[in-house]
Amino acid sequence: MTLSIAKSIMAKAISGWRQVGQRAGLAVAGLALGTHAASAQTPMYYLETFGPKGEITASLTWGLLAISVFVVVLMSVLVLVAIFRAKRLEPAELGSKLPVSHPGGGHRWIYLGLALTTAALIVMVVWTMEVLAEIDEPAVEPAFTIEVTGEQWWWEARYVDPDDPSRTFVTANELHIPVGEPVRIRLASADVIHSFWVPALAGKTDVIPGQINETWLQADRKGVYRGQCAEYCGVQHAHMAMRVFADPAEEFRSWWEHQLEPADTIPEDDELLRVGQEQFVLKCGACHAVRGTLAGGEAGPDLTHFMDRTTIAAVTLPNTPGHLSGWIADPQHQKPGNKMPNLDLSGPELNAIRHYLETLD
Template identity: 50%
Template sequence: MRIGMPGGGLALFARTGHAEIVAPQDALHPAGIQAAYILGLWHVTLIVCGVVFAAVLAAVLIALMRRSGGPDRHAADGQMPHERRAQSAIVLASMVSVVLLLGLVVADVLTDRALSRLPVGNALHIQVTGEQWWWKADYPGDAGHPGFATANELHVPVGRPVIVSLKASDVIHSFWVPNLHGKKDMLPGIDSTIEFRADKPGVYRGQCAEFCGAEHALMAMLVFAQAPADYESWAARQAAPASAAADMTTVQRGLQIFEQSSCANCHSVRGTSARGTVGPDLTHLMSRQTIASGVLANTPGNLADWIRDPGATKPGTTMPAVPLSAPDLQALVSWLATLR
């Protein structure tokens, strides 16, 4: 996994198999109507502030040039001519500043109204909970399939509004996917919502935008905007229980290790005896592009390293190291690799 974009902004590159997914995080390239409104407000603010900044610099330069000239003669009222001109300029500049500030206030109010008027008929509802340091996503039952939970990835249909209910289980977090919308704080004990619509298919990177502890910077997510049919297919697969373990000694041994070790105390896998709720639901773990909330590409090698010593990759994580022998770790990873 690499982070960074040659053209500005941030991106997450997650390699799985032979494919590489490029997920931009860039407010200057909106993929939804909400982000487009915010970008428009940004352009207006940038232009106004740029013009004011240039005018102030020009005034300072003019003042310095006049200061270095010869002495002015006093007028009959005791004021120099340039002092009267300066007073008039200050009054005019003050009036223009008030008009520009009022214009920015109006633009901000109009943008806020536009953001709040997104049609939400037939909206997709998702509940996202901020944890330290990962994202839990709960999809309620929809379109004939039961609800399910996933982690660190959201899938949404293109062109359909999405209402995300936001919760924080521990400290303050902030939900931010700049290609789709602005930031929304998540406060413990206070539920809030954010609404957006993805109008362009693609993969977009999100990030916690409120400092929430040691690994705040390593709390990313991916949002997949898919064609409606592709989304429905994905949701149907996610709602299904995990596939039965293959009739292979190593894979069966991995399932046994998972259910009998501390893994099952924290994680759930539908279709097994694991019912933990502290960590992410792993029912379809290998369908995700990353692990550890965007820190590592989801490959068997990275998965083994993460299980062996998660603190080496993400210091401060609440996931403990799982002391397993090399054969047992290999068996566990072999079974986890079947969770697609």
């Protein structure tokens, strides 16, 4: 009873404090960027969240910050009080011997501070455990799972329809989820430890070789949310990002249908595309899959619907014809150390392959 009253008072205090904090945070970010639309410019900003999981975690963040500030202020005040209220020595006594024991006086304040701090820490622990328990599972069972595999330095995403295994497909780096519905994310690693983090939607989850970790995402507002590998995983760790698109349900379902389709067949009479496809299968097919062709490699991202993606190489470059040519011609220049080698293509080969890739929508 008293606990629930205390909790509701706490919740009210926190929501007020959160608004103040958010405004302050946005204002600071805005100042830094010289703009008011700060959150749009700072995609990894984690104090403004857009789903039930993010909401409750952000409240905890603000709450713990408030308690920490309170404890620091309280302890400083108590230390000062203890100092100033300590019994002063008379000047005459200065030369004389000091007694080994002295009256306790000021110590009471330290003990009081300790007691209050301990109480504050207990509140923090209980609250944290409560939030952890609450975000463990979504309110309703997710309708499907995305199996995400962290690879140096990109993300593979396999969409699994639990009712019909034939409706499964693979894509990379750009996830789509339906607005307002929880989605389960099952995490595996192909090599080293990574960490899956989409700050506006949920906290981090480690991606560990030989182990499956699970988390879930839910976005309550249509939009694009940036994610990032949050555990140092090698030279291109910083370029291991992802995008999560929260689409209206209808749009999401048709996106899924489209992803299930194999790549379009190229027109018989188009010589450039024919050469492009041939060269692609020959030079790239050992690492990349394009469903509906002989290219079935798994070392790199599935490219069946590559033109649906807005970015190249784990959000390193925008997906434009110029950047795409640059990437294929010299991936080691754009993202040094990444696992796609320079293939020393001739100009005409590059041209043909690029045109072929542009048919993969």
